[in-house]
Amino acid sequence: LDFEITLTERPATADERARVLADPGFGRHFTDHMITIRYSADRGWYDARLQPYGPIPMDPASHVFHYAQELFEGLKAYKQPDGSIVTFRPYMNAARMNRSARRMAMPQIPEELFVRAVELLVGTDKAWVPDTEGHSLYIRPNMFATTPTLGVNSPASDYLFTIIASPSGLYYPRGVKPVSVWLSQDYTRAAPGGTGEAKTGGNYAASFAGQAQAVEHGCDQVVWLDAVEHRWVEEVGSMNLMFVYGSGSNARLLTPALTGTLLAGITRDSMLRLAPGLGIPAEEGKINVDEWEAGCASGEITEVFGCGTAAIISPVGHVKGSDREWRIGDGEPGEVSMRLREELIGIQYGTRPDPYGWVHKI
Ligand code: PLP
Numbered sequence: 001l002d003f004e005i006t007l008t009e010r011p012a013t014a015d016e017r018a019r020v021l022a023d024p025g026f027g028r029h030f031t032d033h034m035i036t037i038r039y040s041a042d043r044g045w046y047d048a049r050l051q052p053y054g055p056i057p058m059d060p061a062s063h064v065f066h067y068a069q070e071l072f073e074g075l076k077a078y079k080q081p082d083g084s085i086v087t088f089r090p091y092m093n094a095a096r097m098n099r100s101a102r103r104m105a106m107p108q109i110p111e112e113l114f115v116r117a118v119e120l121l122v123g124t125d126k127a128w129v130p131d132t133e134g135h136s137l138y139i140r141p142n143m144f145a146t147t148p149t150l151g152v153n154s155p156a157s158d159y160l161f162t163i164i165a166s167p168s169g170l171y172y173p174r175g176v177k178p179v180s181v182w183l184s185q186d187y188t189r190a191a192p193g194g195t196g197e198a199k200t201g202g203n204y205a206a207s208f209a210g211q212a213q214a215v216e217h218g219c220d221q222v223v224w225l226d227a228v229e230h231r232w233v234e235e236v237g238s239m240n241l242m243f244v245y246g247s248g249s250n251a252r253l254l255t256p257a258l259t260g261t262l263l264a265g266i267t268r269d270s271m272l273r274l275a276p277g278l279g280i281p282a283e284e285g286k287i288n289v290d291e292w293e294a295g296c297a298s299g300e301i302t303e304v305f306g307c308g309t310a311a312i313i314s315p316v317g318h319v320k321g322s323d324r325e326w327r328i329g330d331g332e333p334g335e336v337s338m339r340l341r342e343e344l345i346g347i348q349y350g351t352r353p354d355p356y357g358w359v360h361k362i
Pocket residue numbers: 074235237238239240263264265266267268307308309310
């Protein structure tokens with residue numbers, strides 16, 4: 001499949017771009033171009049385009065507006081010391097998008113096509129990749145059902161795949177300052193057999209009420225507990241959770257296992273592989289809220305952090321529930337969290353060796 005390329009006649013000027021890049025925030029500004037690729041059940045993928053960023057005409061009967069057949073991905077492009085640009089493990093995003101697609105009865109996209117489309121957009125809009133350390137270009141692939149039909153007995157037969165890109169600074173304005181989290185009692189994010197493992201918009205739509213409740217209780221983020229017993233820890237906000245036991249040369253890492261209700265984060269996977277290389281054993285397991293509280297009280301659990309592409313690593317310093325509350329650490333990011341963060345960022349920004357072959361040159 002070849003891309004038809006139409007460059008914008010009105011690209012942002014260097015001044016406009018510089019103004020955005022001085023304080024990009026997260027997901028507020030978009031680059032000059034976007035990718036669109038169409039799919040139909042009889043033709044497969046067709047009509048691949050790189051075109052000016054802009055609105056997409058949609059039929060109000062489009063399946064996605066009514067039945068939410070939608071999924072997305074998130075990855076970043078990073079400027080290297082020599083000025084070149086890389087993305088991080090893009091084939092992992094392609095594979096996860098296809099796993100999400102299977103659950104949502106949506107078409108598989110060839111991984112090569114996904115990665116080629118990312119490369120084309122980032123290569124075209126490379127002037128938008130920030131130079132500032134810690135900043136990057138957030139890349140957002142998306143796929144949604146366009147068939148104009150209200151029938152709900154079968155999935156749509158037509159889809160649009162898009163990629164847009166957004167220069168991004170710190171996801172949380174407070175940086176790596178530890179956040180406070182609320183143990184959600186009233187809401188669950190995902191139930192067994194549901195769509196928790198798929199990166200589909202509905203999971204996020206369902207999360208806003210829980211997040212709002214966390215904010216009402218003075219917390220930054222919501223902790224999602226399992227849907228059945230409501231005590232097994234699953235995720236925090238839109239990040240995977242990591243627990244550090246012990247410290248110094250005795251530190252080890254535990255993260256909730258992928259039970260089908262958690263998103264298989266690429267940062268999570270990277271942590272599980274990086275940590276042992278730094279002498280920190282890492283395992284997947286189960287932890288409930290009682291164990292979390294007791295572990296912090298006894299000093300066995302020394303640090304807790306959320307991890308994901310957008311926020312990288314976000315230490316958790318304070319946990320609140322309807323009838324309990326405790327603190328972790330002294331209000332500063334923990335030593336193990338920061339070591340892991342530095343290592344990951346070093347690989348992504350090309351200031352440390354990449355023994356895993358994770359960075360992908362554009
Ligand atoms: N969990 C949820 C629910 C997410 O939305 C995300 C982010 O995309 C993650 C975890 C972290 O995944 P990743 O590390 O691939 O960004």
